[in-house]
Amino acid sequence: MALLSLVEVVTAIRDEGIEIQQTEVEGFVQQDWVIPLHEEGAYFFDEADKARIELIIELRRDMAINDEAVPVILNLLDQLYGLRRTLGEIRDAVRELPPDWRSAFEKRLSNSLGE
Amino acid sequence: MSDLYSTLGVSRTATADELKRAYRKLAKELHPDLNPGDKTVEQRFKEVNQAYSVLSDPETRKRYDAGEIDSSGQERPSRGFYRSYADAGMGGKYHGFDAEAAEDIFSDLFGGFGRGRRAGAGRTPRQRGADVSYTVRIDFLEAVNGARKRIQLADGKTVDVNIPAGTREAQTLRLKGQGLPGLGGADAGDAYVEVHIEPHRFFTRKDSDIHLELPVSLQEAVLGASISVPTVSGPVSMKVPAGANSGTTLRLKGRGTVDQKTGERGDQYVKLKVVLPEKPDAELTRFMESWGKDHAYDPRKKAGLL
Structure with missing residues (x-):
């Protein structure tokens, strides 16, 4: 997938109907809320970076989250998505287990999760 | 829409x-x-x-x-x-799996991620041994003061369990590596020992404090006295103030058990119980007859029972 320059990412986000200023994106990058590729003095954004910018815009504009609270939410979300990835890895590993181990694991899990 | x-x-x-x-x-x-x-x-x-x-x-x-x-x-x-x-795995720079961040959860699983997880690939799958559970009954004072307790495991092995001072009812102790053996060179599981505490003849316990009801004689209560009181760490001398009553509670600081969270010692609370002589005493009876005439008091009224 092609990476987008700063100008391109701002245009692409505006095309989706979300109002945004270039300086806002620069601010997000300076505060490490978004970490684009940084090469030869220019920034390059991938699709995940773009979606993350949109999320930050919506946190601030639509949910009235102030700039002090944005990094708190991003940090918790990053942990949440990290855990989801880890859980996904564990699910894949469990699928590869021998059937009796797998059923023992599932039994243990459904016991402790109260299902 | x-x-x-x-x-x-x-x-x-x-x-x-x-x-x-x-x-x-x-x-x-x-x-x-x-x-x-x-x-x-x-x-x-x-x-x-x-x-x-x-x-x-x-x-x-x-x-x-x-x-x-x-x-x-x-x-x-x-x-x-x-x-x-x-969720598709992009944006890993924001939330890549951080072995250190999950260390608390995975430290005893496969020896922790990132260290040797790949080493087992293609060989016998490494599978940590299962955990096993036991219960052990201990004396009140063993729980209060700590003790070593020998218990027999399912495979006939005996193991000495260190009961820390201040152990609570139904507390579970973990014996690392004393569960079932692991597969493919993986660690054995752990044994979990749930502790049940026998009640004591006269001590009771609330968190890290010890409570005791202590009988005192009429003259000790009226006149005050220095008496010997049992504590969980042996008898100590305690001063009963003159005019003490049934229900008066005295505190012996630091004579409780250890609070495992804070490491601090609790106190012993001694609740006095005034006990009359076992046999009726003629002299005391006569004294009461004359004393009672001039010193009537109504403790039930004071207690709001009337």
Whole structure:
């Protein structure tokens, strides 16, 4: 997938109907809320970076989250998505287990999760 | 699509401010990136977003109210939410699996991630041994003061368990590596020992404090005395103040058991119980007859029982 320059990412986000200023994106990058590729003095954004910018815009504009609270939410979300990835890895590993181990694991899990 | 006002849960006469508040509340609740894995929120979020984009602009709101535009107008181009990239494994720089961050959870599993997890690939799968559970009954004083207790495991092995001072009822102790053996060179499981404490003949315990009801004689209570009191760490001398009564509670500081959270010692509380002589005593009876005439008092009234 092609990476987008700063100008391109701002245009692409505006095309989706979300109002945004270039300086806002620069601010997000300076505060490490978004970490684009940084090469030869220019920034390059991938699709995940773009979606993350949109999320930050919506946190601030639509949910009235102030700039002090944005990094708190991003940090918790990053942990949440990290855990989801880890859980996904564990699910894949469990699928590869021998059937009796797998059923023992599932039994243990459904016991402790109260299902 | 249904009515835009009902999508936002507001009346048709809602003010711009009410619209904004309703929208913010729903956005916080329904934003797909705040609800990873919930497929239903995305459609609702889109509807709410669209409703607000029509109604928040007074011009388009007027036209919508007049029936000039319908609720599905102004379709927005579809977009990818952050969660779809995050869950697809993109954006790993923001939330890559951090072995150290999960160390507390995975430290005893496969020897921790990142260290030797790959080493087992292609060989016998490494499988940590299962955990096993036991219960052990211990004396009140063993729990209070700590003790070593020998218990027999399922495989006939005996193991010495260190009961820490201040152990609580139903507390579980972990014996690392004393569970079933692991496979493929993996660690053995752990044994979990649940402790049950026998009650004591006269001590009771509340958290790290010890409570004791102590009988005292009539003369000790009236005149005061220095008496010997049993504590969990042996007898100590305690001063009973003159005029002490049944129910008077005295504190022996630091004579309790250890609070395992804070490491501090609790206290012993001694509740006095005045006990008359076992056999009726003629002299005491005579004294009471004459003393009682001039010193009537009604403790039941004072206690609010009448």
